[in-house]
Amino acid sequence: MSGESAPAFKTIPHHAPVADAERAALLANPDFGRVFTDHMVTIRYNTDAGWHDATVEARRPITMDPAAAVLHYAQEIFEGMKAYSLEGGGAVLFRPDANARRFANSAERLAMPALPEDMFIQSVSQLVSIDRAWIPTTPGGSLYLRPFMIAGEAFLGVKPASDYLYMVIASPVGSYFKSGPKPISVWVSRSYTRAAPGGTGAAKCGGNYAASLPAQAEAMRQGCDQVVFLDAIERRWVEELGGMNVFFVFDDGSLVTPPLSGTILPGITRDSIITLARASGLDVREEPYSIEQWRADAESGRLREAFACGTAAVIAPIGEVKDGAGSFSMAQGRENDSVAQSLRRSLTDLQRGAAADAYGWVHRVF
Ligand SMILES: *Cc1c(COP(=O)(O)O)cnc(C)c1O
DSSP states (O other): OOOOOOOOOEEOOOSSOOOHHHHHHHHHSOTTTOOOOSEEEEEEEETTTEEEEEEEEEOOOOOOOTTBHHHHHOOEEEOOEEEEEOTTSOEEEESHHHHHHHHHHHHHHTTOOOOOHHHHHHHHHHHHHHTGGGSOOSTTOEEEEEEEEEEOOBOOSSSOOSEEEEEEEEEEEOOSSTTOSOOEEEEEOSSOOSOOTTSSTTSOOHHHHHHHHHHHHHHHHTTOSEEEEEOTTTSOBEEEESSOEEEEEETTSOEEEOOOOSSSOOOHHHHHHHHHHHHTTOOEEEOOOBHHHHHHHHHHTOEEEEEEEETTTEEEEEEEEEOTTOOEEOOOOOTTTSHHHHHHHHHHHHHTTOSOOTTSOEEEOO
16 A cells, blocks of 8 residues: 555546437446446556546546557456445445455555555545446446556566556446346366466456456357366366356255465455355355366255356356366256345345345445
8 A cells, every 4th residue: 555645536527428318228228348438537656656646537548658568568457346326316336445455455466556445435436426327227237337457657678567547437237147147057168277376366457357268268169158267286176257256055055165265366246145145044165166076066966056156247046067078057946046046136135225234335425
């Protein structure tokens, strides 16, 4: 943490925001990540001045030197979070302090400066506030927020850059999976791994995603929605999907999720699910679970459900597991009495302000 106090935000409202009718048409069917709001946040950093020039302004392309470090050595990190509209008006963020902390941890791993956590929360809140007309009020809709930081120094030597640009953009979204919370199919990648011990698996950086694309493409070619990664050493322990953590639900009602060993992204949804499940009396174990065990437990019926979770999709039950070494399917509980559906409801009720906020997770923006 740089220790200096947060600079005040300068706001320059868009002189020609999207007209009401056009915005309404865009909000009617926003898809995921294709529609953007009128504004963006920028904050600059250099080693001499620290964080400065915090601005909320019209969203527009940015210019950078072709030698900017991010373009060559991928010094980049990001976050993913959502603003939810409340039924009676107003909007909330869900655990933004956890995103702020994770962003600082990712920064440290990529040798970038940590943005003070209060500045992170303020930056996101400012954007949600000025672009409040863009927050969907449709069921399952929300305003997806994408804070990120890139290295801007024009220098081809390999070293941490001396200047950085932090930005936040926002995108109204409907449901992540077009099919709704129907079971997804997953492909177990035997050719690729996502993260190795000592690597960047626990940091939210673009490079992890770039490297996961061939595995995701392989999954799509196999007719699956998502890829499942195994550990890089023994190639048997289930780690996570390309961008979602994973849980297993057993016939005794207990849950298992792979432990945060450094190669798994510490999901805030994962953490919230562990807390909510334990509060409802379920036993949750963070322990390694192998792909052979997954198949055996699915076949014996000991394993009742498997589901993936993350901010974008919330909770997605896993139906089919396709694997070169033998495919199998999960016998999912009935749609409305599965543990996945009940946890999904607890989580979304909290995010919508429809359930008591026992953990102080809900942060009111306006
Ligand atoms: C962001 C992300 C997740 C999910 O994290 P949430 O905080 O729950 O959204 C899981 N895995 C990877 C690789 C991610 O990048």
